[in-house]
Amino acid sequence: MRLDLEGRTALVTGSSQGIGAAIAAGLARAGAQVGVNGRDADRLADTVETLRAEVPDGMFVPVAADLGTEEGAAHVVDALPEVDILVNNLGIFGARPALEISDDEWRRYFEINVLAGIRLTRAYLPRMTGRGWGRVLYIASESAVVIPAEMIHYGMTKTALLAVSRGFAKEAAGTGVTVNSVLAGPTHTEGVEDFVYDLVGRELPWDEAERVFMSEHRPQSLLRRLITPEEIANLVVYLSSPLASATTGGAVRVDGGCIDAIIP
Incomplete structure (x- = not known):
């Protein structure tokens, strides 16, 4: 299979390390120009340098912004006004006893893990549908279905992403734009x-x-x-490609079999 993304522009949020950086590298190998995002400009510059060494022919655009804020989202859209592939990868996690999660922490997890992706989808989806092609992906988790007892606030946000991606897929119905979530396992x-x-x-x-x-x-x-970050990236690159044109509104698994169900 040839996953050809020549001429496409992608944005991967939270891509200064880990899964996001692996996705950025994978999309660049397929030919896309990739916006690489993180809050720390210096760390982001180091990441882009590493990515350019890893993918010498890759085109990477660093966009430093805190996407947990409306201002950060607006800055990214100004810097990259035309995006064909939006990968909402930004997310935070951490263990916390369920009864000790404060209101502020619930809000923080929702703001960063869910609302950040909604803001960018709201900005980019109409532009994609106007062009008749686009890909929106939400990096969810097996924790969306198998809620971990040690971090139910994280699990809640990943469950929310399944609903968000399905809803936006309906909004994009018949336009040539697909919207999916990726159920990533422990990586x-x-x-x-x-x-x-x-x-x-x-x-x-x-x-x-x-x-x-x-x-x-x-x-x-x-x-x-x-799972390795590259194993997650492989599925994301496929779903971003023209070959995945009939996959939309789905929750696609790369979870290592963590979800004990035939259909999630």
Whole structure:
């Protein structure tokens, strides 16, 4: 299969590291110009330098902005007014006992994990439908379906993304624009390493810490290991391509079998 994105412009939110950076690299390899986003301009510059070394022919545009705010979203739209592929990857996570999650923390998780993507979709979707082609993707999680007891506020936001993506897919019906969510499973990133160590203890070597985390905290995984960011990116690049033209309104899984259902 040839995943040809030549001439397309993509924006990947929260792409200064981890899954977002891997998605940016994958889209660039397919030929897209990619807007790379993060809050810290210096860190973002380092990421773009790394991406250019990884994908020498890639075209990367750094766009520093805090997308948890209306002002940040407006800045990104001004910097990249025409986007063909919007990947709403920005998200935060962390363990917290359910009864200790404050109102402010509930709001913060919703603002960053859900509303940031809604704002950008609201800005870019009409432009995509006007051109008759576009892709909007929300990076959700198996936690949308298998709510983790240690972070129900995170799970709530990922469940919300499934509803948001399905609703916007209906808004884009018949226009040539597809809208989908990606149910990503537990993935090996720097942030997840810290999360795993917080749960299982920092005295263990990484391989053992990963094994304990998967067996005790994600025992439903059929993969029985953390997914790599590149494995998530592979599905995102496919869904962004012309080959996925008949896939819309879906919640597509790259979850390592964590969701114990035939259909999510």
